[in-house]
Amino acid sequence: MRPPAALLDRLMTSRLLPSRAQPTAGVGERRSRQKGAGMEFVDHRPYQAGDDTRHLDVHVMARTGDTVIRQYAQMRQLPVTVFVDLSASMGGAKAQKETAARLIAQVFGFVGLAAGDRVQVATCGAGGVAAQVSPRWQGSGRADDLFAWLARAPGGGAADVAGALRQLLGSLTARGLVIVISDWWDEALPDQLSLAEAQGQEVWAIQLLSEAERNPESLGSGVMTLGDAETGEEIDVRLDAGTLGRYAEALQAWQAGIEEACRRRQWHAFQVAAEEDLADLFLRRLRGRGVLT
Incomplete structure (x- = not known):
């Protein structure tokens, strides 16, 4: 698993543009x-x-x-850390979210390496509590090492994503940029933004959702049994106009809360579809937001 070569060629001279993080x-x-x-x-x-x-x-x-x-x-170099949620909630819908998360992390890591920054990646999955952390790499010549590390990182299982991010933040010795790629369904995950700020880190929040999570009406209508991918708990839900409307309101409020928590710190938050084209995401959306040259 690795990003398309044509996309990497177009990003070879790009650079991540944090709002506050400094090269240290x-x-x-x-x-x-x-x-x-x-x-x-x-x-x-x-x-x-x-x-x-x-x-x-x-x-x-x-x-x-x-x-x-x-x-x-x-x-100096900018310390860049890419944290990737590979818990079971990312593996649904034929693991589309998990695959997208790995690829997006690979591209962010490549841009950092190509720009001369110091990059490491960390994952949380396979039932783990602590983040699995890679070495720190420098130079575009180490991109294949980064790609391979992320491709073989274990995923799945019930994982304490917020706890893993908290442990990772506590281990960082240099202030820099931390990119968090997750579906952000862990209710304790936004709480870690205060810890990151206190430690002098800048966070970019990437919320990666499947089509069914964004638009559950695509699942159909009527009574359905929905299961929690991590706990196995199941509930029966009637998908009707009222339920879908309440879900849409709750999702919008949750996303707005994450965006506001980032905005007041001069950080960035992005909602990304699992099926979104990588080239469009990096070359149009991120460049358009001024976070990537």
Whole structure:
């Protein structure tokens, strides 16, 4: 499993554009807020004892007599973490959501690697409580390693998605961008946004839903037995106009809550259809929202 080569070619020069997350790791291709030795001049500061005299600005000294040091922008990498929900609720409808989640995560990871960022992926599935975390990769040459890792990550089972994300957030040592790909049905998942904010992370929330979840009228009408993919619990539901209307209102309110929680932090939230075309998602929607060059 890997994204289409034609799409990757078109994204080779793209870059993720977080609202607040800053490049803080290693030596990379993003201009950071840190100043020091580098290539791009940004400003001066007064000379202090112990400073490297090679950075003295002799032109300013000759013109004004001031002893100042030339400062340069330091180029850093953005730490990018892609968290993928592979619990049983993602595996319904012939695993369409799970397949889409893996592919979307692969593309996000590829864009980060191609832009010179430091990327890792994490998954929650197969009945696990803790997230399964990959190594951190750098450079587009490691894209195949990322693709392979995600393709073989186990899925299914009842998983504590919110708990796994909480554990992952607690393990991150550098501030950066965390992309959460899930159906977001875990009621405790939005609560983790406050924790991410407190730890200096920026979160992009990707809610991935099947056609039946977005439009349950596609299931038909009348009394139906619906089962919870993770607990096995079953309930009988009459799908009529009243039930469908209440579901639509509840879904809209739930999505609006996630969007508002992200918006007030200057983060991003997206609703994505499991059957959505990858090229349309990345080249039109995400670029149109200004999160991708």
